[in-house]
Amino acid sequence: LMGYVGFASLPNQVRTKSVRKGFQFTAMVVGESGLGKSTLINTLFNTQLYPPKEQLPPSAERPQTVAIESISADIEENGVRLKLTVVDTPGFGDFVNNDGSWKPIVENIESRFDSYLEQENRVNRQKIIDNRVHACLYFIQPTGHSLKQIDIEFMRQLHTRVNLIPVIAKADTLTDDEVVEFKARILADIAHHQIQIFQAPTYENEDEESLAEAEEIASKIPFAVVGSNQLVKIPDGRDVRGRAYPWGVVEVDNEDHCDFVKLRQMLVRTYMEELREYTNDVLYENWRTDKLLSMGV
Ligand code: GDP
């Protein structure tokens, strides 16, 4: 079932809450332009959230600062409604001097916390709109070396405010061995800099199957992803989403080819509700405490 996104499992992910209102989920994408962010979002949600780009003429003026742009779509699957918002950050990492590129992004995340706090403080709290960012996909350039200064700086500044999910962009440009080594170096950098990335939570009374699933997903971080919304024919006659090369097709939905399926499981099928809960219970609470302390409350 290729077009199936999988958030229809949300009512099962949510054990207690009412599901009739539908769900709000906000994902942010960060990374240099051209790393495949828009393509991956379209691939994940099987939509044309981002229409094909018109090519800018070389003379066109390019912005000199990081912009924050958000797009929303209502998608429905098996009777479950999801209001998806994607926050894009064009310009990040694209300048000669990228010092402080993370600042407008932190400010955006915190202003969404502010808006939530303001709604909580209202007399009528029935209709709170949750525009907080529930996950941030951070796209790492597939250099095969290690993290760059800008990657480390960004993650260090953001990890206490948002669920970070690092991905290796355009993994089809690396060999399998290069991916393995690159992942090891990235994880070593992340550990060395004490960066906290989102981990699928496990519970004491969890069944073996769920534990195994959580471990499987964790073992793939940082997810080596390939995005494509093009159908290509493979030798057995099937049409699959993939990228065609002279030597063969890299299939998006084939777990032997890349980690797209595991990323989708993390973000959509299994842990979407956990991402929302962690945002509310830990990230937002910590921000709120910091804020109240800084105000001398
Ligand atoms: P963005 O600027 O990060 O949003 O990148 P886009 O999604 O616009 O993609 C930039 C270019 O990279 C386009 O030509 C895409 O077709 C191509 N692209 C996107 N994803 C992949 C991928 O996984 N592998 C490869 N090789 N190219 C990709």
Ligand code: MG
């Ligand atoms: Mg884009």
